[in-house]
Structure formats: C-alpha cells, structure tokens
Amino acid sequence: MSGISLQDISKRYSGSVLAVDDIDLEIESGEFVTLVGPSGCGKTTTLRTIAGFEKPTAGTVHIGGKDVTDAPPYERNTGMVFQDFALFPHLTVHENVAYGMEADGGYTDEEIDARVAEMLELVELPGTGDRKPDQLSGGQQQRIALARALAPKPDALLLDEPLASLDKKLREQMQVELRRIQQEVGITTVFVTHNQEEALTMSDRLAVMNEGKFEQVGPPGDVYNEPETRFVADFIGTANIFDGDVTQTEDGYVSVDCGDVEVESTATRETAVGDDVSVVARPERFNFQSSTDDDRDENVFTGEVTFRRHLGSSVEYRIETAEGREVVVVRPSGLDEHEPGEQVTVSVDADNCRVVST
Numbered sequence: 081m082s083g084i085s086l087q088d089i090s091k092r093y094s095g096s097v098l099a100v101d102d103i104d105l106e107i108e109s110g111e112f113v114t115l116v117g118p119s120g121c122g123k124t125t126t127l128r129t130i131a132g133f134e135k136p137t138a139g140t141v142h143i144g145g146k147d148v149t150d151a152p153p154y155e156r157n158t159g160m161v162f163q164d165f166a167l168f169p170h171l172t173v174h175e176n177v178a179y180g181m182e183a184d185g186g187y188t189d190e191e192i193d194a195r196v197a198e199m200l201e202l203v204e205l206p207g208t209g210d211r212k213p214d215q216l217s218g219g220q221q222q223r224i225a226l227a228r229a230l231a232p233k234p235d236a237l238l239l240d241e242p243l244a245s246l247d248k249k250l251r252e253q254m255q256v257e258l259r260r261i262q263q264e265v266g267i268t269t270v271f272v273t274h275n276q277e278e279a280l281t282m283s284d285r286l287a288v289m290n291e292g293k294f295e296q297v298g299p300p301g302d303v304y305n306e307p308e309t310r311f312v313a314d315f316i317g318t319a320n321i322f323d324g325d326v327t328q329t330e331d332g333y334v335s336v337d338c339g340d341v342e343v344e345s346t347a348t349r350e351t352a353v354g355d356d357v358s359v360v361a362r363p364e365r366f367n368f369q370s371s372t373d374d375d376r377d378e379n380v381f382t383g384e385v386t387f388r389r390h391l392g393s394s395v396e397y398r399i400e401t402a403e404g405r406e407v408v409v410v411r412p413s414g415l416d417e418h419e420p421g422e423q424v425t426v427s428v429d430a431d432n433c434r435v436v437s438t
C-alpha cells in the first residue's frame with residue numbers, strides 16, 4: 081500500500097476562479113482521510129488531481145513515494161468511486177467487477193474469476209455475478225462499484241461523495257460497511273463529502289476545506305473539540321459562536337465584548353486587547369442552573385426555551401435571551417428536562433470555551 085503526498089497544490093481552471101489554493105497534505109499508507117467542506121470549495125478538484133484527471137497549476141503529487149504529477153490516470157493505480165456509481169448497465173456484475181483487471185491485462189480467466197469472487201465476498205454480495213446492475217438496489221450497486229474499484233488492487237481508493245444519493249438509513253449502514261471494507265483491505269483512502277457528520281464518523285483524519293484552502297486537518301475528535309477557526313467550528317458540528325473584541329487578557333483567560341454579553345474563555349490563541357475574535361462553545365458543554373447554585377457570574381445566559389427536540393440519547397434546546405441571542409444547549413436525555421416556553425438560565429465554564437480566529 082502507499083501513502084499520498086500533496087505539496088503546494090494549486091488549481092486554476094482556465095479563466096476561472098482558483099479552485100484549489102496552495103494545499104499540502106501527507107496521507108499515510110492505510111489511512112482514511114476525508115476532504116469535507118461546502119459545495120464548490122475544491123474537494124472534487126483535489127481528488128481529481130490525485131487521480132490524474134486534472135493537472136495542477138502548481139505543486140506536486142506523490143503516490144507511494146513516486147512523483148506522479150505528470151503521469152496519466154492509468155499509470156497511477158488508483159481506484160475511484162463516484163456519487164452516481166456509473167456501473168456499466170449492459171454488463172453483468174461479474175463483468176463490471178472484472179472490468180479493471182481486463183483493461184489492465186495480464187490476468188488469466190481463473191485469476192479474474194477468483195478475484196471477482198473474493199471481491200463479491202468482501203462486499204457481502206456473493207453469488208450476484210450473473211445479475212445486471214438494474215437487478216440490484218442502490219446500496220448494492222454502490223457495493224459493486226466499490227468491488228470494481230478494489231478488484232485491480234489499487235494503491236489508493238478515491239471516493240467522491242459515494243453515499244450522497246442513498247437515503248439516510250442506507251447511507252449510515254454504508255458508512256459502517258465502507259469503513260469495515262477499507263480497514264479489512266488496509267487501503268489508503270481519500271473520501272470526499274460535504275456532510276460533516278459523515279466526515280466525523282468515518283475518518284482517521286479530516287481536512288476541512290473552505291474556498292480552496294485547508295482550514296484545519298486533524299482527527300475527528302480534535303477538529304470537533306479544538307476548532308481553530310470560526311469556519312471550522314461552524315461547519316463541523318453545532319457551535320455557539322460569540323463574535324466580539326478582546327477587552328482583557330489575563331492568566332490564560334480572555335474577556336470578549338460581544339455587545340449583548342461579555343464572554344470569558346480560556347486563551348486558546350494569542351490575542352491582544354482590541355482584537356476581533358470569536359469564542360466557541362459546544363452545546364453539550366452548557367449546564368442548566370437552578371436558582372440555588374448561582375454564585376457563578378461568567379457566561380450566564382437567561383432566556384426562554386423556544387424549541388426542544390429529542391435526539392435519542394440527548395435533548396437539544398434553543399434558548400432565546402432578552403437581547404435576542406439564541407443559545408443552543410444539548411443535555412443528556414432524562415436529566416433536568418425543560419419545557420418550551422419555560423424561562424431558564426444556562427452557563428458554560430470559561431474552560432469549556434475556545435477563542436478562534438474569525
């Protein structure tokens with residue numbers, strides 16, 4: 081298996097915007113890395129640059145230590161799966177899965193038959209070789225597309241929103257299934273999605289993209305709990321974001337004037353008085369306050385519960401303060417539940433807040 085290295089990659093389409101703007105990424109052999117970001121941020125362009133379907137305007141691509149920047153796609157030995165799986169409709173499942181090996185040449189019929197059977201076993205669709213794609217469900221077709229990509233033993237698997245056209249339940253099943261297969265094969269994988277939940281649940285690391293740049297690259301837990309920018313905090317998971325300017329820095333804490341409130345946060349980045357910053361607090365870091373335990377004075381918000389929804393193991397509340405600010409709070413289900421319309425007070429420790437760049 082092989083790692084992938086992107087160095088100083090930029091891509092400008094002719095007469096168009098800079099789709100990818102000077103990105104670097106080192107992907108280890110066997111690693112599952114997700115490129116995640118809103119539509120148009122440059123994910124597909126980056127993936128196609130790795131595959132060789134786009135030539136970067138600047139920078140180099142290495143696969144398995146070899147410089148493939150100028151190599152055509154068929155010399156890169158990558159397997160790709162797209163959103164619209166694009167199985168060949170007139171070919172059987174067996175013929176679809178065998179396609180890459182047939183195209184490469186150099187395999188006997190026995191080798192191809194054995195490999196196809198092995199791949200159908202891997203994606204848990206043994207015995208479907210004689211069927212045509214239209215005799216399979218959407219989820220099954222996507223598994224066959226994966227089997228087809230893996231059959232020629234590629235060095236890397238490149239997946240562009242492969243689950244986007246599946247309904248939610250099937251998509252969640254396929255997330256688990258795809259991850260299982262990837263780990264079983266141990267193949268280096270680059271996965272593209274605009275779905276932050278999918279990126280968090282599947283990846284060893286995610287690269288959060290915005291306007292052609294990587295805003296942050298790291299394991300899911302780090303990106304969620306320690307966002308470095310306002311964009312990342314907002315795009316990955318739900319965040320309460322307080323924009324304001326620094327009024328005080330002291331002993332590792334920062335005070336930020338947000339107009340309606342003054343927020344205290346641990347100083348997770350260097351700031352000076354007067355700087356524009358954002359303070360981020362995840363919803364599950366808040367607590368409800370009862371009237372008896374109120375000697376706390378930092379980051380306290382009083383308002384009305386305007387919305388409540390049960391998420392299964394937790395409950396989400398939206399609370400609107402008198403100043404018109406909405407605070408989102410998530411608490412474990414069955415604990416201190418509150419009703420819509422109720423006046424409540426919530427607070428979050430400064431230690432559970434982060435200062436991020438705006």
Ligand SMILES: Nc1ncnc2c1ncn2[C@@H]1O[C@H](COP(=O)(O)OP(=O)(O)O)[C@@H](O)[C@H]1O
Pocket residue numbers: 093094096097098099117118119120121122123124125126
């Ligand atoms: N072939 C192309 N020619 C010109 N512009 C393109 C082409 N493909 C993509 N773009 C532009 O490049 C930017 C990034 O696109 P893309 O990589 O497809 O983003 P994503 O996959 O994140 O949605 C967008 O502004 C898009 O319009």
Ligand SMILES: [Mg+2]
Pocket residue numbers: 123124125
């Ligand atoms: Mg895309």
